[in-house]
Amino acid sequence: MYDDDTRRAITAVELEGDTRIEQWFNAICAAVANTDGSWNAVRNQLYATAADFDSAFDGTFIERFALTVDRLGDPTRTMAELDRIGISDLARAYPTLLAAQAAVGAAPGADRTTLDWLTDAQRGKLEAGLGSTWAAALTTALEDKYPPWRGATTDGLQGFVDDWSDVIIAGARRTPGPPPNAGALEWVTDAQRDKLQHGLGEIWPEFVRTTLDREYPVWRSARVEDLVQFLTSWSDHIIAEHVPAAPPPPPVEDAATLSWITAAQQEKLQRGLGGIWPEFVRTTLDREYPQWQAAPTGDLVTFLTGWSDHIIATHVPPAPPPPPVEVPVADAPSGAVAAKSEGAPGSTAKSGGTAAVPELDDDDAAEPAEIDLAVLQAIVGKFDSGDLDLTPEEADAFEALGRMPGITITVEDISA
Incomplete structure (x- = not known):
């Protein structure tokens, strides 16, 4: 009845109680209806308004939902499909789809808490980053970010760890809960800081705060791991949006001296007009390129290349009259x-x-x-x-x- 992406979006978060289930899908459909329907716009709208439908739909809850939707083939199309299905049908389908998802790929009685489904590379990375506490940190993250994890498939669990291992390591090294002063950006990891510094220079904190205010309104009360995960997802976008433009080339120190004219151009003008060519060049520049004295050298040379023939043709002195015939x-x-x-x-x-x-x-x-x-x-x-x-x-x-x-x-x- 539903494609895989639609099923995953419907069951992306764990919900209890018919009222909460219905209110959640009400929040999603309202977010689609009140935006242009793109996934980024819907996600931002959920951050801003979902808690109005139920206080449980806070920033952390939305982050859990976004974790799954971000990994879909076409999140925008999937949001449009949820809106098309409608609140009532989504609420009715949710319990059945959630139960079916928990059963897929899980052997009867399989104990996911042993964490033996991790790949060797994933286990090595977590041990190197957290030492003997890696298993406890991973279990806490799974309970918090992926509540259905005990019945999830191996592929689903491994995909979660691939996406969240850096955040888990960074979060476990810091005090749990929201940072005392999130606005100071002390929670930014060293790797993130280096990346932003390289891309934006010293002004990167200003752009990070602006993006957080716009895309993650509750960020000042969010937990460290949630902030780190958000910045991991958005750092490339922040750099691309705010990277400073290359400065324009400096203007010629004194363009009026015509020292910028190339040797070939000087030779051509001298041959066509004689020693008075600078006067005609300045006259033409004043008339056709009023801002020329503040222009870069390259622009001036290009202008003269296009206009030199015209200058010569319009200013070449007339030939002297023939001498009178003497009889x-x-x-x-x-x-x-x-x-x-x-x-x-x-x-x-x-x-x-x-x-x-x-x-x-x-x-x-x-x-x-x-x-x-x-x-x-x-x-x-x-x-x-x-x-x-x-x-x-x-x-x-x-x-x-x-x-x-x-x-x-x-x-x-x-x-x-």
């Missing part, structure tokens, strides 16, 4: 210079020691003029020496030259 004076016969019009077609050069001036069709154009080459050379010589005192002939020639439109004359050609 030299055409070679003239000895003693004359040729004047060439850039804008008037049809101009011709005349010989005889004079420069030919183009004939213009425009009515307003200057009359053709002939300028003696020697006069031009005299004018250039004076200009070179800074002497602006021209003779009348030189002044007339200079004025005539100024009236000629579209003429380019180089000093080199005149001086030649």
Whole structure:
């Protein structure tokens, strides 16, 4: 009718009296109904509310129940199955299932108190930890944590010892009952302390107390062995939940100096932008990465790797304009210079020691003029020496030259 896990959950604790049996299953179904149904949530709810149904359902009682349920294949599914079966059917099934469980695997008349069902490894561990008192300590733990143990199967008893041997050893070395000051965490074993210290550092007591308050509300009045067992089960979870995150890498001491830029990046920027590349890098960082001066070196290098091509493309200086085309004076016969019009077609050069001036069709154009080459050379010589005192002939020639439109004359050609 019920699968093995369901049967084990129903008979996980020893109950006496129909009322107490019914109230226990009432507490379980209420815990499932008032939580999300996960085993951790149901267990916490039982710690917090089970005693409202019956004062016998204290923290130690819940711990006994949890010992069995924790070892089931899927505790959450099993809790949902108990809720589905319902309080009345669970209460009716309990006595029958408990009797059947006690009979399974136990030979008629078998005396479990001899403890001969222990494995050699289990016996050796208990003797090494407790000496000659190991048998008494184990029997006390069985009576307290596993009441049906005298009729339990060998596998069930050995499984109990595997789970509880460390707790039994730790508890037997200390004064029975709750520690005088549970909040001081003096009950934590050396092995547990080392594990928590390694995982969390000096702040481990704070996280242990926080977890105990949340998951085991009655812990300050619990017995030493119960506290040790709880911490054994929860230590990995506590460490995983509170392990400090790795600190972020420190920011560059002075990012604005750009000392963090790699040699390859500097070479690329220098080649693309010349010596002014730092200015453009800082401008881009200010605009696209405002917090860059407090960023880690690795983040800055990664940013520049992605943006260097863009920086170069948007800031590369334009190419200089091509130089103006210079039209030299055409070679003239000895003693004359040729004047060439850039804008008037049809101009011709005349010989005889004079420069030919183009004939213009425009009515307003200057009359053709002939300028003696020697006069031009005299004018250039004076200009070179800074002497602006021209003779009348030189002044007339200079004025005539100024009236000629579209003429380019180089000093080199005149001086030649």
